[in-house]
Amino acid sequence: MSISAFDLFKIGIGPSSSHTVGPMIAANRFAAHLHDIGILPAVHAVRIELYGSLGATGKGHGSDKAVLLGLEGNLPDSINPDHVEPRLAEIRSSRTLLLKGSHPIGCVEKEHVLFFRREALPQHPNGMRFVALDAGANVMTLKEYYSVGDGFVVSKEGQRVNLVQAGSIQVEGELPYPFHCGADLLRMSADSGLTIAALMMENEKHWRSADEIREKMLGIWDVMAASVRRGCSADGELPGPMKVKRRASELHRQLKERSEESLADPLAMLDWVNLYAMAVNEENAAGGRIVTAPTNGAAGALPAVLHYYTRFIPGANRDGIMTFLLSAAAIGLIYKKNASISGAEVGCQGEVGVACSMAAGALAAVLGGTTEQIENAAEIGMEHNLGMTCDPIGGLVQIPYIERNAMGAVKAINAARMALCGNGKHYVSLDNVIKTMMQTGADMKTKYKETSRGGLAVNVIEC
Structure with missing residues (x-):
């Protein structure tokens, strides 16, 4: 797939494109996936597992905050930085997260956001897994994503998923000057x-x-x-x-x-x-x-x-x-x-x-x-x-x-x-x-x- 200058220059929030921007996009896409396959109303909780570098330094880079906000439907290029901390305080005090902005689910960070500091998923050091759980804590579905730098996110299957950001578009066909090096x-x-x-x-x-x-x-x-x-x-x-x-x-x-x-x-x-x-x-x-x-x-x-x-x-x-x-x-x-x-x-x-x-x-x-x-x-x-x-x-x-x-x-x-x-x-x-x-x-x-x-x-x- 061809890459646009606007895929490279993304408007987002700090502190990290791979540890904040990418995880927020991945979480947003997982919430959208739950909606698309029709199981969102039955989801009782979402467990987020952060691996490799995300597990080792994700806490300092705000990965935990990013995935919570992404599950609520936020994206890095549109979220107001001034609203981040107040909203996180509400999630923590109520122990409730609004999945895709509307469906309330339980959220206790120490139970639902897990850092695997010394384990890595196979395809990239910045791996994460999202697991949807029902009321009996049974797994309904799960997805793996990789944050590969500059906010680019790919699924386990190798599909690029960061194009959900505002202003990103896809057009088929070859570029007039398809340079590679x-x-x-x-x-x-x-x-x-x-x-x-x-x-x-x-x-x-x-485009x-x-x-x-x-x-x-x-x-x-x-x-x-x-x-x-x-x-x-x-x-x-x-x-x-x-x-x-x-x-x-x-x-x-x-x-x-x-x-x-x-x-x-x-x-x-x-x-x-x-x-x-x-x-x-x-x-x-x-x-x-x-x-x-x-x-x-x-x-x-x-x-x-x-x-x-x-x-x-x-x-x-x-x-x-x-x-x-x-x-x-x-x-x-x-x-x-x-x-x-x-x-x-x-x-x-x-x-x-x-x-x-x-x-x-x-x-x-x-x-x-x-x-x-x-x-x-x-x-x-x-x-x-x-x-x-x-x-x-x-x-x-x-x-x-x-x-x-x-x-x-x-x-x-x-x-x-x-x-x-x-x-x-x-x-x-x-x-x-x-x-x-x-x-x-x-x-x-x-x-x-x-x-x-x-x-x-x-x-x-x-x-």
């Missing part, structure tokens, strides 16, 4: 005379009109920009036992106060790039509304680089924003098709590393790079993130991910600049580095892949 992009661009962004636009027109694509894509940018604004204005602590202080708002105040001093510092813009990335990922960690780019844990890098373009590059405009996002999406789709963007499968190289690669190529595109230079920038962005582990302290997307997104954004800017200094010719291709990333992820020990059983997660004491 970087080599395809280079060849198709040379043959057609189209840029990567233009090729991507033509493919998107397979939507040009006006709708522009409206939706600029809407994605508006959500990204809004997450930066909220992050820059929010004070206090992030959820969880570590009581991590939000830093973006204070950094924002400092940067505004010393604007004249910054004129003498040629690297002052990096402070702003750091700010933009940290603001988004603090919002994500707080359960706010963000855009997966390509995941929640890596949601800050790409908006930070796009803010760098709009704030620091003369002549930046809405057309440039379109070029940036379409170019980034084309690169991200190659990773999705040929490797993985799941930290539970390949470590953080598949999240922040891919975000860095996408942002690097996209920035090279809006700075006037050739197709070869864009591909080179994307390759550099990943090459120097190879082997990055996924080791969230306390199972929370806070440390090291907030700073890690800022570092990814700065690397992306440097990768684009390095590529633009050359002529596009280089030894390591984007396809080579994607293949290497996937192999590296396969070789990486499981404890370094979003389980909180290795790396910083075991060497830093939670306070």
Whole structure:
């Protein structure tokens, strides 16, 4: 099945695309399944079993909250983040959940939401099982789903089920430019005379009109920009036992106060790039509304680089924003098709590393790079993130991910600049580095892949 840019850039809530967004979509689909097969009125309770990385770090990533809200019929792109905690409090106090928004069933979390921390389902580290029970606690039906990164969900049978999100559509037939790898992009661009962004636009027109694509894509940018604004204005602590202080708002105040001093510092813009990335990922960690780019844990890098373009590059405009996002999406789709963007499968190289690669190529595109230079920038962005582990302290997307997104954004800017200094010719291709990333992820020990059983997660004491 072909993948749209809007499958990659999803509007959702934090803190995790694979642990929050995906489970909410899976739970929503299970509730719909119960309705579709006609047994919903007879369901007395639903048992949710979370396995692998979902079992190990799902509590810190809000997977338990996501599945409860999904069973009630909510979806990540439409739920109001401000309503999440009040509704969860009602479910817990009443011990009642409204299945598909209307049918009351019993819900006691310690009995009905189970975390299997050291067990995994066979098809992916992010596995979950939903079991419908009747009044006698007998199994009526069950379904297994896998959250494979960026909010993509597949059933045990391999069917993609995340297309229930608002605005997602399916149209049969082949895309006009069905690229599957970087080599395809280079060849198709040379043959057609189209840029990567233009090729991507033509493919998107397979599903939507040009006006709708522009409206939706600029809407994605508006959500990204809004997450930066909220992050820059929010004070206090992030959820969880570590009581991590939000830093973006204070950094924002400092940067505004010393604007004249910054004129003498040629690297002052990096402070702003750091700010933009940290603001988004603090919002994500707080359960706010963000855009997966390509995941929640890596949601800050790409908006930070796009803010760098709009704030620091003369002549930046809405057309440039379109070029940036379409170019980034084309690169991200190659990773999705040929490797993985799941930290539970390949470590953080598949999240922040891919975000860095996408942002690097996209920035090279809006700075006037050739197709070869864009591909080179994307390759550099990943090459120097190879082997990055996924080791969230306390199972929370806070440390090291907030700073890690800022570092990814700065690397992306440097990768684009390095590529633009050359002529596009280089030894390591984007396809080579994607293949290497996937192999590296396969070789990486499981404890370094979003389980909180290795790396910083075991060497830093939670306070």
